[in-house]
Amino acid sequence: MSARLATDVLIVGSGAAGLTMALSLPSHMNILVLSKGELGGGSTAWAQGGVAGVLDEVDSVDQHVEDTLNAGAGLCDPKAVRYTIERSACAIHWLVDQGVPFTMADGSDAQFHLTREGGHSQRRIIHAADATGMAISTTLIDRVNQAPNILVLENHVAIDLITLEKLGVTNEPNRCVGAYVLDTTKDETITIGASFTLLATGGASKAYLFTSNPDGATGDGIAMAWRAGCQVVNMEFNQFHPTCLYHPKAKSFLVSEAVRGEGGLLRLPNGQRFMHKFDERAELAPRDIVARAIDHEMKRLGADNLFLDISHKPASFIKSHFPTIYKRCLEYGYDMTKEPLPIVPAAHYTCGGIRTNEHGSTDLVGLYAAGESAYTGLHGANRLASNSLLECIVYARAAAEHIVSSSLKPFNAEQLPLWDESRVSDSDELVVITHNWDELRRFMWDYVGIVRTDKRLERAQRRVKLLKQEIMDYYSNYRVNADLLELRNLVVVAELIIESALSRKESRGLHYTRSHPQTNDNAEITVLSSTER
Known part of the structure; x- marks a missing residue:
């Protein structure tokens, strides 16, 4: 079965970045938020530490910038770092205004308690006890549920982005016009047309056997953006x-x-x-x-x-x-x-991702990315603790501002074709998905983990190419389900991680290889482009 929906803004992901954007857009816009499972089930709710920001008079933007650049091992974009940290106080005050119950200093009802984490030179982490992510998630969910212009669809998994190029439209510039989505409760595919789309799907740490992430961290947004022609950057930097x-x-x-x-x-x-x-x-x-x-x-x-x-x-x-x-x-x-x-x-964390600018825009018109799925230049070769939630808020709000000021004309969803299942059948071999899932995560852990070598990476590359072909053959012949969609995305992201790691002939930050233990004098980001293949 297939259905069709239309909205002004489609937000894929319901964590801090996705919900922040939804709440930052004006009330006259229709907003549709997709959640893979139930609201609150993503990585945001699992975050314990807090949000880094310049809130104390003994601290400064310059100090926070320096700490971030030091942690990033020479690969941060200094402009992006300063842009983010200069907006840290405003981002945190926005969260306070939403009602996030941050912990107060002992004996104070006006001053927040700030803690310190690894790599920080000052106490600058605002937190809600040791469950900050849960406090932020719960608060933003409550606000979204009260907004009449925001529709949340739980248990909906995005299949792929829809672009004019994919539709064969040649008389106007390519742009993103929505996504195909699977309603896992009804086993129904939905065609969603949107003038603007935000990917806020989180990272890809589920590519590894051992991870701190929830099950949904399968790199969906990164893989969909890659298939749509977007560039990805620094995928070799996986934080453990x-x-x-x-x-x-x-x-x-x-x-x-x-x-x-x-x-x-x-x-x-x-x-x-x-x-x-x-x-x-x-x-x-x-x-x-x-x-x-x-x-x-x-x-x-x-x-x-x-x-x-x-x-x-x-x-x-x-x-x-x-x-x-x-x-x-x-x-x-x-x-x-x-x-x-x-x-x-x-x-734990994917430092690379979909290439974006200071507005959260990707190189595909109409498509934005924010949070862990995006590469903004903030993290470089290693993420400084508690900068991730900050990045979610800053760039989701920036993307919302950019959408409001955009001159991009609305898109008529009636032009979009429905999802076609006429040439596929139901599979009686679901064990293939389970087996491939386990194999992928194990060789990523063994060969593309904390310490790497060229030989390990080459072994992983050979295996991932075979696995990817098996999964694509399966995808082409059988009806989609949530496990297959996640596996399809995960193998794409794993291949991007391996290719990026092989191309970096040095050790820097989170990428440590015994084959090239030195750090090169010139620090360069790793950019992969699907359009060049």
């Missing part, structure tokens, strides 16, 4: 969070950066500290350095995990600062007020 709880049932549960920011210590199985051997900042070094150090020590010792210890702090301090983490760890049998927590690194 150093401290995910190591427990067979603790699926994807990370222990916030803020635990180390408040005095948590990393220890070997024998209780010894080790981070001072790798960086003078010890536990407060940027994530890439900490993750590599943990990976090195685990391999050196043959250990399954290491430990994060904050039990030397008062129990009352731990419970008040990290109530969510404390409670979850207790559920798994660990009391962080009395003992160290077993931890292991896991894929």
Whole structure:
């Protein structure tokens, strides 16, 4: 079955970036928000730490810029960094105005509590206890549900973008005019026409076997934009969070950066500290350095995990600062007020993505991207902690402003053809999807992980090409379902990661390769273009 809808603005994704844009557009515009699952199920709600911004008089834009550039290992775009951080206070005040219940300083009803995380020279992280993402997500969802001009479609998975070029229109410039979407509850495909489309689909860390991300982080927006002809940048830079709880049932549960920011210590199985051997900042070094150090020590010792210890702090301090983490760890049998927590690194954040400018515009007219799916130039070769939520808010608001001022003429959705299923059938071999999914994530972890080599990357490239062909053959012959669509996107993104990693003949930031351990004098971004193939 097929159906057709029309809207002024289509927003694919319902995290911080998508909901911020929806709330930043004027009330006379019709806005349609697609959510892969139920609202609040994406990565935003999982974010523990907070939002980085210049809010304290002892801090400055220049200091925050310098910290970001240092973490980015020479690959940040300085203009994008300054653009973002200069707007940090306004972005955070917008969240406050929406009603986000940020934690106040002790004994104050007018001053917010600010914490410090790895790589930051000042306390500048505003937070809602240790569940900031959940507080932001819940607040924005409440506001969206109250807006009469915003329609939310839950359990809807985008299939592909619709462009004039794909439709064979040659008498006017190419542009994005909407998307084909699968309603997973009705097993129905929908053709959605839109004058403007925002991709706010999050990252692609589900390409790896171990990840801190929810199941939906399958790089959908990046893959759809790539198939539509957009450029992608810096896909080799995948951030691994150093401290995910190591427990067979603790699926994807990370222990916030803020635990180390408040005095948590990393220890070997024998209780010894080790981070001072790798960086003078010890536990407060940027994530890439900490993750590599943990990976090195685990391999050196043959250990399954290491430990994060904050039990030397008062129990009352731990419970008040990290109530969510404390409670979850207790559920798994660990009391962080009395003992160290077993931890292991896991894929956490995609620093590269769809190339955008300061307005969130891609190189396809009518298409915008914001949040983890976008490359703005803010993160470079490594993301500074808590800059990600900031980026979501700043660029989603910038994209909304750009749409309001746009002279792009509205598009008539009646011109769009419905989704065609006339030449496909139902599959009786769904095991193929499961098998390919597992194979992809395992070889990405083994060959394209924290430490890489040319041989490992070449092995991964050979495997991903075979896997991609299998998946495309399957896609061409059988009706789509959510698992197939995610796998199709994930294999595209995995190939982009591998190709980008192979092209970088140096070690920089999150990309560390034993084949090229040096860092080149010239820092250049990695740009891939599908139109050049």
